[in-house]
Amino acid sequence: MSVLGQPLDRVDGLLKVTGQARYAGEYPTDGLLYGSVVSSTIASGRVVRIDASAALAIAGVEFVMDHGNRPPMAGDDEDYSDADAADGKPFRPLFNDRVLYNGQPVALVVARDLELARHAASLVRVEYVEHPWCSDLRAELDKAEPAPAELPEPRGDFEGVYQAAPYQVDATYETPIEHHNPMEPHASTVIYKEDGSLEVHDKTQGTQNCQNYLCQVLGLEKEKVRVLAAFVGGAFGSGLRPQYQLPLAAMAALKLRRSVRVTLTRQQMFTFGYRPRTIQRLRLASDAGGKLLGVAHHATGVTSRFEKFTEHVVEWSGMLYHCDNVKLSYDLVPVDLYTPLDMRAPGAALGLIGLECAMDELAERLGMDPVIFRELNFADSNMNEGKPYSSKALIACYNEGRARFGWDRRKAMPRSQRNGRRLVGMGMAGGVWEAMQMPASAKASLGKDGILTVSTATTDIGTGTYTALTQIAAQAAGLPVEQVRVCLGDSSLPTAPLQGGSFTISSVGTAVQQACEALHKRLLTAAASIDPDFASVTLDKISFTEGALVWGDKQLTYTDLVHASGVDAVEAQVDAEPDKKREPFSTATHSAVFAEVEVDEDLGTIHVTRVVSAVAAGRIVNPKTARSQILGGVVWGIGMAMHEETLTDHAFGRHMNHNLAEYHIPVQADVGDVQVIFVEEQDSIVNALGSKGVGEIGLVGVPAAIANAIYNATGKRVREFPITLDKLLDIN
Template identity: 50%
Template sequence: MTDLIPELRTPTADAGTGHVKTGTSVSRIDGRDKVTGAARYAAEFAADGLANEVANELLHGVVVNSSITKGRIVSFDTSAALAQPGVIEVITYLNRPKMRSFDLFYKDMTAPGGAPFRPLYDEQIVSNAQPVALVVAETFEAARHAAALVIVHYEEEAHETGLLNYLSRPHKPKGFKAGYSPPPDEKGHAEQAWQDADCKIEGEYYSGVEHHNPLELFASTVIRSADGHLTIYDKTQSSQNSRWYVSRVFGLSRSEVTVRNPYVGGAFGAGLRPQYQLPLAVMASLMLQRSVRVVMTRQQMFTFGHRPETWQRLKLAASRDGVLQSIAHDAVAETSRFEDYVEVVVNWSGQLYACENIRLGYQLVDLDQFSPMDMRAPGAAHGVHALEVAMDELSYQVGIDPLALRLKNYAESNPMDDLPYSTKELRACYAQGAERFGWNARPLAPRSRKEGTEWVGWGMATGIWDAMQMFARASAVLHADGRLVVSSAATDIGTGTYTVMATIAAEEMGLPLEHVAFQLGDSTLPVAPIEGGSSHVATVGSAVQGACEKLKKTLFKLAKQLPDSPFPKARFADVEFVDGHVRLRRTQETGIALAALLKAAETSRVEEKYLLLPNMLKQKKYVRAVHSAVFCEVRVDEEFGTVRVTRVVSAVAAGRIINTKTAASQVSGAVVWGISQALHEETQMDHALGRFMNHNLGEYHVAVNADIHDIDVIFVQEDDRIVSRLGAKGVGEIGIVGVAAAISNAIYHATGKRVRSTPITPDKVMC
């Protein structure tokens, strides 16, 4: 790993280097490598140094995608492609390497579980732009040119695409997916309570398809050694997940495959499963016994999954003074023909507000489209949007300020089962966010303020997301020169994992940050879960702290065993680790430097490992969640329908914050994505073709610098020792939840126009 991730980096701490504590602001350890180009990503590793061993250079693969949506392949004509100079092979389902049974090893084999798409499996076409061939050549240019010459003959069948066209045939999800909880049973009698209520609202909500567009394209570089070992550099959120997948499908032992992902240029759910470029690259490498790279194009980034198109109906009822009497929330989402992709969409409506009558429903519609996939805050990003827009609408119905309505219905325990929260500082989020924003100056009536040609509106919404913890191992090694190297097969998708884990270790061991390195991104390192669900700090961070705690105890035992030990009668509780020393707490002059301790013990290194297992018996007694309150200001030009989000305040309660700088960066970035979700992002399909048409960054609109103005992030003090031994929860996904709803509500306050679908484009504002 030292060739990829230097063991020691000099961090740039805002308060200078040296001893740092969690909860302070520390710049990214890997920042310099990224901005100078020293950091290498999946498509940037070459077979340099191996060329002499394998007597070949790196080959390049380019994927050929289907031009139909449903049917079967009748035949291929690859003659023109194979005749091109430099072309080595065209791989299809007809000549691919033999693999283990797809049915046995694909289904439920990856995290998240399900039935992942099987590239080049057979002649069946199940979605438009499905990969049907891989052209492999000596150069990328030759492979790309030859790929355009491959002719595929199809027998086409009628297809069904577009959720709204088939809402009449939904079904309940089949099977099980880790992390998915079906809606709980009805509480009370929601429909009757809605019918009997004095004040009630009902609305339909629609969110279109969104596609992940991280800066780094999905890529896999497979480097084959002379002994047949495959070292794979993959764009993934888990090196071990990709290694497990490859070894099972291709019948390879663990010792034959190493997967590395030292740097990942954004993923946000797209990298939870191995995408199809990985098995295609491995197929080619095994078949040709060469090193191979396969990189998706930007257009192909639109072919392997997306945030699902979702339709919702939400009904709220309340007494005249604003006390909720009924919540009924139904959702129907798309899935593919080959698996039931599921999300937690409606359950949030049973968690946020106190109510005696709650009914929740979630169903799917099978379509001839690729499976949707997890995309930042899956389910919550659009499920909470519907609830929070409905709550805003209800506030006008009962004549109460939107924030006051939420406080009136604040849930002190989980409404569906009365379980307590592990921690919940949502009231403080409301209070601190409102004060920072100046909410008390907001007029209640819409269309109350106009500046020039723009109507000004203020809106707010609540956010909620799970506070998850998984299992992980970590290793901590103290070297004789005082360096500490901590390792786990974690992933950094740009969230600051390198820096946060090093900070946790440095604080626990009492070492300067520049003496600590955290190694990740290698499947040979101690086991770690996928980087998803905003769980990495609570999980891997706790394992890192545990490993360092064990290491301290081992070092203390070594110190006690020295002939002239400074701690002959001391207990572990009597000592502390500070500034590279272990010393007595009460007599701080009594101690020994860690480097001197290892020298005296005649050892070059001391290592300890720790397995973090969540205390499920304890955790299941609580509802574990992160919360937020989002306040925003919009300015709407009514004639043109253009919307500017000029101010956002996001107040977040997410346990102890380990690094305020990287955490605030995550939340502000998520707010940007929320603005993009609210106003810009939607992938448009031509249903006659069954094909996404705006599959590029010129026509798939995302927020750009000119769309983003003031974003203010507040972290409310919270310490949750139920979720993690660190007291930390996740901060990544909570930042997007509620943002689109707050913007929608602000648009109504500005214009009096209620828009219940996203994105809120100018035509919807003007109509």
């Protein structure tokens, strides 16, 4: 039986539930010091003076580091790379006396324990010269400038077609700033070694990215820095870039020649990147039969003064549906905030809100069922690229999703369904995410004990990577899963890309598969040394199963083959690249999301009672962990639709609800029944595994489906997200 496609329990599950899994802020070491960050209280200006005398007077406070006494940094602002950096001059903590945003780290207090460090940090006094500033996107709209994004060229004649079309929609949708709130705060434990090298445990999605960053910023040799992230307590974009606690901890360790840990507070988790605020204008046109004639999507997003952060917000509107006249544009507005960063399904989660809500509005004007309208405009090719899809089972998603959901019970007229005093509504939306594959390396090592160890530098941010790679390795090597060990999260292991974009299994999983297949060649060579008959046998005649090499009636165990090789372990390492057969095709995952809501007619409160998410993502390596990913995406989508919003006090340029009490995220009571359908989809082109990834697709489309359901319940279109009860109080 194939191991792939089986709902295997998480291989790291026992470690996590018993507390044996160590996270970045939990690694013990002798003489460890603790750092506490002092944050700026202005949005723009310069530091004139830092008075740390009161902090240093406390016994146990070792050092207060600022821009004037930190270790040297290599080069200037632009002299280092970051695998997830935006265009511009990336921020470096304590680089100089400039203050670029409210909450910026301006000093680090280092003490013998965390409580002492935090108390001492509260005693540090900072004097500033304040400069003019603005943190409000709307106040700076006149300063919008084109984003440095490679947008598809306009096709057709949108303006002409739009003006002449019998059915039109022109609507503007707004989405707020949203902040990551993973369970594990960002932390770095830097263990200083006697030879001056650093062993760094960091909350990151890319150990090698962090290693490169530290080496370039601090002028360190690569062999002197090892970054580890064996376990990550949630990330989904917040750990793609090295966050500022990492260089602060490293600089303090180098300065003091001691081990240092810096853990950010929950409030400080709001002092780096976020999902950017956007204003999106959608203009759609169709003929009387429901065929899309024109699509225009213009987005304006917020960015920092020092970097131009761009996302793929509008591109989806040119590829999800068939349309010959398309115009896509994207502007940025720089403000005095930190640079935004990637947040689950970056760009798509925002752009699909605009597109799919506008599609619902146009379907209503046509008097057409929203699902039928989308089916009518199905695109079998990505018109942005001019390439057919390697596979696209979106029609099956529509069909299986609406059948499971009971879409035929939906009434098109708003306010037509009730449950007592609650208005009932049903809505749906489509979803799309690119199915990427990146170059990746992996090593497979088979020991004398018959245990296969697979290693690669990628991380597991809680998505089940350890488990999926175990299954891939077991299947490819011909071993039971109990005899496979997976080593991840170590910069010294074979090269791997950042874990993000739903491409880890496609990229690293392919490398693992190929490494295990390369191992077969070495085992066959060993077999020939035991039995000369194997010398003339080709690999295609051999089967590798249950820990043995089998040819006809001859069978040799892996342990015998390793012993015959005269080495402790038979090893193979490969560098996997995307197959060239992908090049003529566009590759993507797709989904159809159906949502039901109940809205209290008197109070305006909203409850999502049911969601059905039908997903086409190629081969599902582990349906149990994959389902968990889709469930998490749906919950996050409920948050985007109804809860999540970072509130900024523009009088100070400071985020106000910087805690889990006031930054609202969904809890169990907010989530109704969620059903996940994995639609059958065969794809031999996307990669050898046929897998497309599920991390992002579970989120895209969910907020729009809920918004459309709220309209169906109440008859009120709310185009400013999140849709909170105050926006529905006038529905009677």
